[in-house]
Amino acid sequence: xxxxxxxxxxxxxxxxxxxxxxxxxxxxxxxxxxxxxxxxxxxxxxxxxxxxxxxxxxxxxxxxxxxxxxxxxxxxxxxxxxxxxxxxxxxxxxxxxxxxxxxxxxxxxxxxxxxxxxxxxxxxxxxxxxxxxxxxxxxxxxxxxxxxxxxxxxxxxxxxxxxxxxxxxxxxxxxxxxxxxxxxxxxxxxxxxxxxxxxxxxxxxxxxxxxxxxxxxxxxxxxxxxxxxxxxxxxxxxxxxxxxxxxxxxxxxxxxxxxxxxxxxxxxxxxxxxxxxxxxxxxxxxxxxxxxxxxxxxxxxxxxxxxxxxxxxxxxxxxxxxxxxxxxxxxxxxxxxxxxxxxxxxxxxxxxxxxxxxxxxxxxxxxxxxxxxxxxxxxxxxxxxxxxxxxxxxxxxxxxxxxxxxxxxxxxxxxxxxxxxxxxxxxxxxxxxxxxxxxxxxxxxxxxxxxxxxxxxxxxxx
Amino acid sequence: xxxxxxxxxxxxxxxxxxxxxxxxxxxxxxxxxxxxxxxxxxxxxxxxxxxxxxxxxxxxxxxxxxxxxxxxxxxxxxxxxxxxxxxxxxxxxxxxxxxxxxxxxxxxxxxxxxxxxxxxxxxxxxxxxxxxxxxxxxxxxxxxxxxxxxxxxxxxxxxxxxxxxxxxxxxxxxxxxxxxxxxxxxxxxxxxxxxxxxxxxxxxxxxxxxxxxxxxxxxxxxxxxxxxxxxxxxxxxxxxxxxxxxxxxxxxxxxxxxxxxxxxxxxxxxxxxxxxxxxxxxxxxxxxxxxxxxxxxxxxxxxxxxxxxxxxxxxxxxxxxxxxxxxxxxxxxxxxxxxxxxxxxxxxxxxxxxxxxxxxxx
Numbered sequence: 028x029x030x031x032x033x034x035x036x037x038x039x040x041x042x043x044x045x046x047x048x049x050x051x052x053x054x055x056x057x058x059x060x061x062x063x064x065x066x067x068x069x070x071x072x073x074x075x076x077x078x079x080x081x082x083x084x085x086x087x088x089x090x091x092x093x094x095x096x097x098x099x100x101x102x103x104x105x106x107x108x109x110x111x112x113x114x115x116x117x118x119x120x121x122x123x124x125x126x127x128x129x130x131x132x133x134x135x136x137x138x139x140x141x142x143x144x145x146x147x148x149x150x151x152x153x154x155x156x157x158x159x160x161x162x163x164x165x166x167x168x169x170x171x172x173x174x175x176x177x178x179x180x181x182x183x184x185x186x187x188x189x190x191x192x193x194x195x196x197x198x199x200x201x202x203x204x205x206x207x208x209x210x211x212x213x214x215x216x217x218x219x220x221x222x223x224x225x226x227x228x229x230x231x232x233x234x235x236x237x238x239x240x241x242x243x244x245x246x247x248x249x250x251x252x253x254x255x256x257x258x259x260x261x262x263x264x265x266x267x268x269x270x271x272x273x274x275x276x277x278x279x280x281x282x283x284x285x286x287x288x289x290x291x292x293x294x295x296x297x298x299x300x301x302x303x304x305x306x307x308x309x310x311x312x313x314x315x316x317x318x319x320x321x322x323x324x325x326x327x328x329x330x331x332x333x334x335x336x337x338x339x340x341x342x343x344x345x346x347x348x349x350x351x352x353x354x355x356x357x358x359x360x361x362x363x364x365x366x367x368x369x370x371x372x373x374x375x376x377x378x379x380x381x382x383x384x385x386x387x388x389x390x391x392x393x394x395x396x397x398x399x400x401x402x403x404x405x406x407x408x409x410x411x412x413x414x415x416x417x418x419x420x421x422x423x424x425x426x427x428x429x430x431x432x433x434x435x436x437x438x439x440x441x442x443x444x445x446x447x448x449x450x451x452x453x454x455x456x457x458x459x460x461x462x463x464x465x466x467x468x469x470x471x472x473x474x475x476x477x478x479x480x481x482x483x484x485x486x487x488x489x
Numbered sequence: 490x491x492x493x494x495x496x497x498x499x500x501x502x503x504x505x506x507x508x509x510x511x512x513x514x515x516x517x518x519x520x521x522x523x524x525x526x527x528x529x530x531x532x533x534x535x536x537x538x539x540x541x542x543x544x545x546x547x548x549x550x551x552x553x554x555x556x557x558x559x560x561x562x563x564x565x566x567x568x569x570x571x572x573x574x575x576x577x578x579x580x581x582x583x584x585x586x587x588x589x590x591x592x593x594x595x596x597x598x599x600x601x602x603x604x605x606x607x608x609x610x611x612x613x614x615x616x617x618x619x620x621x622x623x624x625x626x627x628x629x630x631x632x633x634x635x636x637x638x639x640x641x642x643x644x645x646x647x648x649x650x651x652x653x654x655x656x657x658x659x660x661x662x663x664x665x666x667x668x669x670x671x672x673x674x675x676x677x678x679x680x681x682x683x684x685x686x687x688x689x690x691x692x693x694x695x696x697x698x699x700x701x702x703x704x705x706x707x708x709x710x711x712x713x714x715x716x717x718x719x720x721x722x723x724x725x726x727x728x729x730x731x732x733x734x735x736x737x738x739x740x741x742x743x744x745x746x747x748x749x750x751x752x753x754x755x756x757x758x759x760x761x762x763x764x765x766x767x768x769x770x771x772x773x774x775x776x777x778x779x780x781x782x783x784x785x786x787x788x789x790x791x792x793x794x795x796x797x798x799x800x801x802x803x804x805x806x807x808x809x810x811x812x813x814x815x816x817x818x819x820x821x822x823x824x825x826x827x828x829x830x831x832x833x834x835x836x837x838x839x840x841x842x843x844x845x846x847x848x849x850x851x
Contacts, residue, residue: 082631085584086624092594093620097613100606107602108810112818115599118592119825126588127832130581135839178811185602188814432617439621446632453635 068235072458073219078133079450081125083443090436092118105185105414109175109194110165117161125154159208167200169410170401171268186410199268202261203401209257210397213250213357214390219243220364221387222455224380226462233462240383244368247361255354269411276347276400342403346396353393360386530816535809537819538600539797540790545596546664547786549589550685551692551779556583558693560626560653561686562712563646571705572646576630577844578700585836587623599818601808604798611800612663615673619659626652654686661685668792670799671736680730684723688781690716691762695775698766700844710771713778714763720781721759728752737799739792747791755784 092114095103103111128150131139139147173193175186188194223240226233266273360382367379405411529535559579566572598605609616625648633645665681666673694713698706732740742748758780765774797805809815 079631082584082627085587086627089587089591089623090617090620092591092598093609093616095598095605095609097609097616100610103598103606103609104603107598107605108814111595111599111602111605111810112814115592115595115818116822116825118588118595119822119829122588122591123585123829123832126585127836130585130836131839134577134581138839187811188817432614435617435621439624443624443628446628450632450635 066235066238068458068461069239072454074132075454076451078129079447081129083447085122085126087440087443088122102410102414106169106410107185108188109168109172109186112188113161113164113168113195117158121154121158121161123154125151125158128154156208159211160204163203163207164195164197164200166401167197167203168194170203170405171197171199172410173197199264202264205257206254206261206397209250209254210390210394212246213254214394216243216246216250217357217360217383217390218387220247220383221385224383224387225455226459228377228380228384229459230462236462240364241368244361244364247357248365251354251357251361255358258351258354269405272343272401272405276343343400346399346403350393350396350400353389353396356386357390357393529812530819534812534815534819535600535805536794538596538809538815539794539805542593542596542600543786543790543793545589545593546789547783549586549593550688550785551782552586552589553583554657554685554689554782555692555696555778556586557626557653557657557686557689558691558716559697560649560693561690562693562697562709563653564650565712566705574701574705574844575697576633578697579630581840582836583627585833587627590623600810600815601797601805602810603808604803607798607801607803608663608667612666612673615659615663615666619656619663622652622655622659624652625649626656657685657689658682664789668789668799669731669736669739671734675736676730677727677734677736680723680727684720684727687716687720687723688778688785691720692775692778692782695762695766695771695778698771699775700842702843706771710766710769710774713774714766717759717763717778721756724752724755742792745791748788751784751788751791755781755788758784 095110095114128147131147132144132151135147136144172186173190175188175190175194178185178187220240220243223236223243226236227240230236262273262276265276363379364383367376531537556579559575563572563575566575594605597608629645629649629652633642633649636642659682661682661684662673662678664685665671665678666675668681669675669677671677691713694709694716697709698713701709728743731743758777762774762777762781765777793799795804795806797803797808
């Protein structure tokens with residue numbers, strides 16, 4: 028539980044780094060080689076967000092590297108040989124790269140050449156994407172473990188690496204990696220779009236933020252539809268390799284031709300915890316579940332009844348619906364924005380700007396629920412078929428200790444999230460004063476907090 | 490089992506043998522002329538990784554140690570401008586330094602999973618406490634920048650100092666308990682924590698003496714000498730306590746030749762450092778304080794070996810992962826480690842010299 032909570036928060040910051048990195052590279056590049064002043068503002072603003080997000084990512088990531096030991100010593104011991112290597116690579120290849128060159132990026136503008144500065148921004152991005160790479164190597168192995176055998180060591184049965192190629196070039200990995208990286212980019216593009224929309228809503232003439240919104244919309248136009256196509260193929264892969272997870276995602280209880288539930292609305296409260304076809308109002312396409320999974324309408328799909336132990340179906344089912352629904356919403360928003368950008372009227376419609384503001388946190392919501400689908404869908408296993416979650420935890424840990432520290436971490440991380448949002452709010456206020464101050468009134472600087480706060484309370488959906 | 494492992498390893502064995510053509514390829518019972526999958530590329534590879542794990546720990550103690558030192562000396566400066574200088578010296582490097590702790594944890598997990606599991610689950614609260622202290626240390630300066638008003642800054646300052654003090658105390662206690670096998674609430678463990686505070690104060694003063702100028706530099710040079718004396722006194726007290734309590738028959742280890750060399754080396758470096766500080770050779774002095782941290786890492790290594798987790802008598806050869814995994818980590822990992830060294834040289838060359846009082850322009 029504690030791990031689940033800390034990782035939920037950590038993944039937000041990690042995804043922020045991953046998704047924001049390409050934007051930073053782009054703005055830095057345009058600033059340095061195009062010399063346009065507006066990119067300076069954009070880079071400075073987003074770099075500040077990135078920096079505070081990265082610090083949060085570091086400080087929430089360090090507990091993770093210890094929690095494998097403090098809370099999951101059995102997991103660490105049993106699968107250490109398989110997970111330790113990639114994690115060590117993550118630290119050495121990715122974190123060092125990110126941390127060192129972020130230092131240069133934040134403090135070194137005057138101290139290094141332009142070329143080195145742009146290169147630093149690229150390297151920070153590479154570091155962020157590499158860390159995602161290694162952590163998903165580990166996670167892909169936990170989903171579909173291969174290339175190992177169980178041996179006795181120090182009186183314990185542990186997994187021993189026998190075939191690194193099979194273990195680390197896991198077929199699940201490319202699916203997860205593309206899906207996760209793309210999801211991070213979508214989530215951040217929505218944030219960038221939302222923040223840009225906010226500034227434009229206040230000040231239509233801001234060229235810098237118009238550029239930012241345009242970039243975000245273009246990126247959304249590419250990534251959001253791609254995510255749907257790719258996610259569909261990914262689902263098929265899951266059906267082949269982790270059929271019980273797929274069955275839970277679709278709440279498919281009996282083996283046989285599977286219907287696809289496009290929409291599901293609970294008929295009665297119990298349906299929320301027990302989503303079965305007969306207590307849901309659904310818009311279902313008969314047989315399409317089978318078609319999606321195998322390309323054939325009548326092909327039987329394994330149902331949950333074939334498994335003695337199943338994941339908590341309700342959470343997986345609803346999380347999956349939530350994620351997919353949001354995904355289609357994002358495609359809609361992207362198309363809407365694309366149409367307006369094409370007509371060069373991106374800032375004309377209040378409604379579009381407001382919609383983007385409201386949608387800005389939804390990308391992260393979709394990302395989190397997607398993560399829940401994949402992790403909870405694997406239960407009761409922590410390593411599919413190898414180690415059960417209940418056996419992975421510390422034997423010496425009393426439940427009182429675990430509860431106390433869980434509570435502590437919940438409070439601490441809520442505070443961290445709060446601090447992060449607070450800082451972003453301050454940044455937005457300052458930036459708003461700048462954007463409006465340029466055209467309206469230079470003395471607005473002195474009124475920053477009041478003006479900003481009133482505006483933020485009125486507009487931001489945080 | 491060996492045969493089965495051989496079968497499945499064919500695909501990588503060619504790669505591995507290409508990378509290491511000189512390795513002995515004499516399979517036990519199987520005539521296949523491939524790299525033997527259950528042999529390390531050289532016999533002492535487990536020891537090599539043991540050294541590497543403690544090397545990352547030493548790097549962490551040396552590098553993040555001076556960050557802690559900056560955080561603690563920060564408490565002694567009232568002047569806003571001086572505080573900003575401290576934060577400017579600390580800002581660009583602390584995050585990269587802290588990654589050495591992650592490198593230590595993940596390397597220990599990758600090479601000695603059983604030791605990693607035992608170490609952290611036996612010191613559950615201590616490890617989490619240290620983590621929380623590190624969180625405060627990291628975010629406080631970030632938050633401080635965001636607002637001008639006095640009360641906000643004071644609150645962030647307090648968090649920063651508390652985090653910087655508690656982190657070395659708790660981490661030192663953790664290491665002490667690990668090495669001496671005495672448990673968290675024991676005199677040797679807590680003394681190790683206090684010793685790490687003194688060492689961090691020493692390295693931190695050395696670092697600040699490089700980064701600052703004038704009166705501030707003079708003050709730091711003076712403080713650093715006191716801290717060095719404090720650290721050496723702490724070492725003496727710790728050794729005395731160890732001889733008196735003799736946990737897990739440690740006194741025989743302590744009387745060995747390498748141990749004697751380490752202790753004498755620390756005293757020489759400490760006194761030499763004080764001399765360098767008095768001669769105002771700040772860079773050399775700072776280097777000597779980092780040497781103290783490296784010697785502390787060696788001290789830990791010599792005391793542990795051949796065990797990697799003394800409390801349960803777990804030895805290096807018992808806890809090490811299988812040859813395939815370790816060989817792979819060695820062949821792929823070492824070049825990366827060289828690269829990491831390169832990053833740090835670059836980072837510190839970009840941010841060499843003193844900080845102007847307005848910081849690095851960030």
